[in-house]
Amino acid sequence: MIKITDLEKFYRTEEVETIALNKLSIDIKEGEFVAIMGPSGCGKSTLLNILGLLDDPDGGSYLFNGTEVAHFNERKRADLRKHNIGFVFQSFNLIDELTVFENVELPLIYTGVPASERVARVEKVLDKMQIMHRRNHYPQQLSGGQQQRVAVARAVVNNPKIILADEPTGNLDSSNGNEVMELLTDLNEQGTTIIMVTHSEHDARYSHRIIRLLDGQTVMENIMI
């Protein structure tokens, strides 16, 4: 599903050039649950941003479902992103001015889903995430775990092919964190490909495969049984 080959990303300032990704090559199959781990500054968030088409690489190839997307323009990237990719962030990144329902509805608005259909789909997803009873609440009225469940609901409402999760349990206690990991596992079992960046070995164990990065390169891959 995803094939990156010799991917490079540099960050340049006036004095220093930092290599974030150093000819990185990774294959991810459809339906996989992959965890990406490594020390701070190893390039895992950079990799996630490029995979999520939020950033573009300075070199190398990125095939998404067989299509080279490495140097897509903003319009094409946005289009691909909204139809195929869902995001879950460490700090939830819900919009404070929108209710739970409206936050989850937002991706559907961007993909042009008619209003009547949006209501049905949002309610279905909220129900699945067991957050339906808080549909009219605002994010600041929810606990961390509830907010992250809303974020996951928002990520999946468009039935994306892939979910990118950047430290999804980083701001949660262990109980809520486990809940979120269970949700992601359920989604993966239903066929959604998940790529997760994490510091937590515990969370990584939910994945099928762990890719460890160091200095922008893969240093180890573990297959989880």
Place this chain on the structure above:
Amino acid sequence: MIKNYIKVAWRNFLKNKGYSAINIAGLAVGMAVALLIGLWVFNEYSYDRFLPNADRLYQVKMNLTSQHAGTFTQNALALPLADVLRQDYPEFEYVAEATWSGTRGLVVGDKKLYIDGSTVGPHFLKMFQFPLIKGNGNDVFKDPLSIVLTASTAKALFNDADPIGKIVKIDNLNNVKVAGVLKDLPENSSLQFNYLLPFSYNEHTPYWEKSARSNWGNKSYKVYAMLKPGATYAQVAAKIKPVVYNHAEVMRPAKPEVIMQPIKDWHLYSEYENGVPVGGFIDYVRMFSIIGVLVLLIACINFMNLSTARSEKRAREVGVRKAMGSLKRELVFQFLTESVLVAILSFCLAVIMVQLALPSFNQLTGKSISVPYTNPMFWVVMASYVLFTGLLAGSRPAFYLSSFNTVKVLKGTMVIGKAASLPRKVLVVAQFACSVALIISTVIIYQQIQHAKNRPIGYDINRLVMSDMSDDLNKNYDALKNEMLQTGLINNVAYASSPVTNVYQHTTVFDWPQKNAGEEALNTATVRVSDNYFKTSGMQLLQGHDFSSSWQQDTSRVLINEAAVKRMGLKKPLGQKIKWNGGPEAGVEVIGVVKDALMDSPFIPVEATIFSHGSMGNVAVYNLKANADVQTSIKKIGQIFDKYNPAYPFSYRFADDAYAEKFNLEVLVGKLAGVFATLAIFISCLGLFGLAAYVAEQRTKEIGIRKVLGASIAQVWLLLSTDFVVLVLISCLLASPVAYYFLHGWLLKYQYRISIEPEVFIATAIAAVAITLLTISFQAIKAALTNPVKSLRSE
């Protein structure tokens, strides 16, 4: 999608009520000012355009060239010109002559009016189609002894009775029959009158000059022309130019050229220079239009600055929306939608403000402007105005916010505000520069007015009264004068051909002892006076003596003023003979020199003036005794006037009131500039207040650390205030030369004017800094007083 944008926008407003209120209020004031000025400008441009055939109506004028005065343009023309244009130029559909507006007495039974009107040619109402509500438009001027009244005049004379066919006595001289009633003239008509008499009526008056119809030298009339459909001024201009030159040999030395001015330019382009219209009231229309745009711009800059300053609050939303798949243009559209929403709310508030301000504004300007709520075009224009304002104000925030780097904002690593700092400072400088320029303008205008007001008038204006003189009053002048003096309420009485605050007549001195060969004749102001005039008015005799009371009208002697002595280069004026077209061919003897007196505009040098001895006057002049009660005195004098002038109502004016009116326009301009400058500063300060709050919030941690390290409240206050003060000082430095340039140009209109001193700019800068400190001190001191524990804990 728009529903989503509006929802988010509305909830943002409610979440940040303080900033929303500042944004909406600031924009509302800016929009209100621009709207008010827009209504006024529209009113000014609407003058005369309501007339059918307005595109074919013209006033005929004449350019004359003299050695000393260059080319000047005058409206006063000779009657033969009207006849020639009418007969010899088929391009004209109609040509109408008219007298200048004059005050006449109209009497019906015991109803007496003393009001302005004109005599006009027979086609006047076919050209200027003011609605005739009674009477037949083709017949109204057939009878020389007929009159057309406006509706208000008819009501005043006849109440609700039908006035058609009824008799009105004019000037206690002639009976005329009411032939028509016109709807009252709208305020935006350059032509204003209460009645019209046919031009042929003049022949039934004792002062009608029989030779006027053939005398090219008698330039005392107005001429109007209407082109035929399809004819243009360009086609006829070259043809009519030499008409006076070709027909009037006496005029040839002055190289006369006939021109025409279209009616749509009468109100705004009344000033001519070198024979072409250069401006007039349009200068003020332009000036206030610019002020309106500037004030709106200041308000929009406020919006831009506050929105970009608070962009950190929206950054995450931008990142999330982009991650969801929103394109940059969709985000731009979202933020522009928000700014248009703010503009709509501001507009609603602005309309309320305008409605509340209109009565005072109308009183100040002497207008009857109203908001045309029922005019669909108004709403179309307003919709465009709101959209334009919303887009303008929201443009910078929209593009700024939508260009945030998605990755950085979602990660929380983007430092927002730093990159926007320089543009924000530039905008604050621009804002304050506009406000400072307005303040400087207000001060200079005020100084110019005061300078002119403080100019020595040259006569004693206090308790000096003027009343119109009719034929009856002239006949009984001696008795009138004696009775007035016997009341013990007045010091002196005299009469003159024009009020002491005006000059009605100009004549020509064409020869004098020191005149050089080939030197041009001298155009002089001319006032015919009784004896005792100078003593009554307080004009000072520098040399010689007044006219004697024992003389009957003595046309062989004159007094002249200092300006005339200087202009003619008379070394010893007394006893000199000058030749003047208002006196006998042999010349007139100068018997006295009068100190220059301001009888016309206080903004120009005093004209060369001749005072001749008149047998009758248009105006009686008298001064009340210092201890005489004004109301009682006027009442008593009125009774005396009524006794000798039963056909006319008593009218009077105080000279100081009449003189004060000369400053009306400048006072109005000064007041309006002051009001708008105040509003501009208010809006700028509103923005500054919001920005100061934002800056204080941004620097919470820094302030906390500084306080822990020992900074005092004053030091923290100084830290937060310095940046803003520097910006305001830069504004002053930029605004001052620009304001100087424009004000210098404005002052050049006035021959009697101030010079712009540097103190104005320094004082304005000090005031601007003081206002700035006052505005931001609240936020700065509040930040300085915050417990550092709280501010550091939040980090």
